[in-house]
Amino acid sequence: MSNSANSAARAARLLVLWLYLSSTALYATPDADEAGLLHQADAFEERIAARAARLRDPVLDAYLRDLLCKIDAQRCADVRIYLIREPYFNALMSPNGAMVVFTGLLLRMEDEAQLLFVLGHEMSHLLSRDSLTRWRQMKSSANASIALQVVGGAVGGSALATVAGLGALAPAFAFSRDQERAADDYGLKRLAELGYDTHRAGQSWADIWREEQARERKLSSGIFATHPPSAQRAERLKKAATRGGETRAEAFHSVIAPHRLDWLEDEVGRRHYGQTQVLLARLRGLPFAPAEIEYATGEMYRRRAREGDLALARRHYETSLGDPNAPARSWRGLGLVLVKLGDSASAAKALRRYLELAPNAPDRGLIEMELADLR
Amino acid sequence: MTRIRCRLLLIALLLNACAVTRNERASGVAEDAQLGRGAEIVILPPDVELSSLLASGLQEVRADWTLAAEAHVRTALEQALKQRGAKARTIDNFQALGDPERARQLTLLHEMVGYSVMLHGLGTGKLAHKTGFDWTLGSGARALDASARYGLFVYLRDSYATDGRKAMMALALVGVGVSLGQQVGFASLVDLDSGAIVWFNVLASERGDLRALDKARESIELLLAGAPL
Helix, strand or coil: CCHHHHHHHHHHHHHHHHHHHHHHHHCCCCCHHHHHHHHHHHHHHHHHHCCCCECCCHHHHHHHHHHHHHHCCCHHHHCEEEEECCCCCCEEECCCCEEEEEHHHHHHCCCHHHHHHHHHHHHHHHHCCHHHHHHHHHHHHHHHHHHHHHHHHHHCCCHHHHHHHHHHHCCCCCCCHHHHHHHHHHHHHHHHHCCECCHHHHHHHHHHHHHHHCCCCCCCCCCCCCCCCCHHHHHHHHHHCCCCCECCHHHHHHHHHHHHHHHHHHHHHCCCHHHHHHHHHHHHCCCCCHHHHHHHHHHHHHHHCCCCHHHHHHHHHHHHHCCCCCCCHHHHHHHHHHHHHCCHHHHHHHHHHHHHHCCCCCCHHHHHHHHHHHC | CHHHHHHHHHHHHHHCCCEEEEEEECCCCCCCCCHHHHCEEEECCCEEEEEEECCCCCEEECHHHHHHHHHHHHHHHHHHHHHCCCEEEECCCHHHCCCHHHHHHHHHHHHHHHHHHHHHHCHHHCCCCCCCCCCECCHHHHHHCCCCCEEEEEEEEEEEECHHHHHHHCCHHHCCCCCCCCEEEEEEEEECCCCEEEEEEEEEECCCCCCCHHHHHHHHHHHCCCCCC
């Protein structure tokens, strides 16, 4: 090894040591990083609050708040809930107490026990100040990893540096595995203490995992942003379930009932039909809103429109319409699918029935155009 | 947000210099136009964020610097417009507006249009068939203010190297290219009657310091370069 290469390697080693020793001195004042994190969180919340996709339902808000206060009677006052109408399975807890819940998560919950577990999990991130801990971890591991890059450069290797550098790319809400496990444990603990059936948590993760496995890989976005499911996580939760108890399925479903149909349509609109099929098959097994689930299944087949799908769609719309609680939209779906199947007379009848039942439908103009074409 | 920051940095790289600005104006706005002389301009709350650049290259937002910079940017904008003889009024926060939520959505829309202008209206990502500068927020822009004719938007991101970062510089011998912080941003003047962006300027700089008022003034002068005010 030449002299200059030697001194470069020595300088690199010294720098590594210096970075490790001074990693806590890299922020100007001890709590500047926390202040910065909270500032970012406030900016994030201010944007979320102005979002057009925000769902405002005082009943649903009060219900969620009530559950949060069951979990922690004191700290629930520090949480602001933002419901966002998007079909993703996700909930986020910001370090300033802004909690974001996506409607795709509520659509996938089967009862209050499952929802309370998720809220408990999120609450744990706030109570343990996980964002700050994680950011500090990332900072020190990123500082360490750039040190490795320097060493890597000096010794001519870069694979290790590449691997080590990945940690720095993790998004702001990506907590560590340890933090996720601790949050799961807290959620389960509160579930048990409040007398809920603790088996419900693992069940929901097992179901979500099944949905994830049906993902069509070539499609860009899945339903998960920050809480990727895994078989291990479902397994761990299942094993940790210690006691039975309440599920409070009726209470939960009565609160989401006014929105369920919209959320089902949002889900179909993702066009990830493989996953939607798994989800709808599961929801069909529940004793809630069967006519709506049949309608959504019809929508899924009609919009996917592969060979044989139109006939399946027709059957599901008809099943939906056999139920006294069928949504008016089932008539629309049936009419549109009959147009494609070439039965103009029955199609017109169904579409007219839709407009009778929903005279103020936002798509009235479109349906009238379709009716004019059928004449 | 990370993706957006990357886009801004990408543009900074495309512009590739110490302090560069690049501005465009809608057709029909004369070279020597002084739009602020006959009509009122509202200065919307500037969107500013300052970070410290850690040794690793991670950016850590600094609340104290950001708050100071917000005030400096506001002051510098007011002074710059006054100097140009423009009739200007500052909006302190969105809550002061008639329909705060709608106004906020418009400013978020402006931000997205701004990114599009930077990506597709300037530089290498320019759309082949888009001739002329005709970007707009749409006719709903009036909701931002009832009386003023124009809205002035400012978006600025700035970062400063920590001592650890500076130490990295000294190790250039082992072949690590290290930036010591970047000032990037854009400003635009929007006709609130039509929603049209009548003037747009993008700034990328390796210098500047928004934490001090005098330096913030220099940045705002750069940002307002070529503005029809």
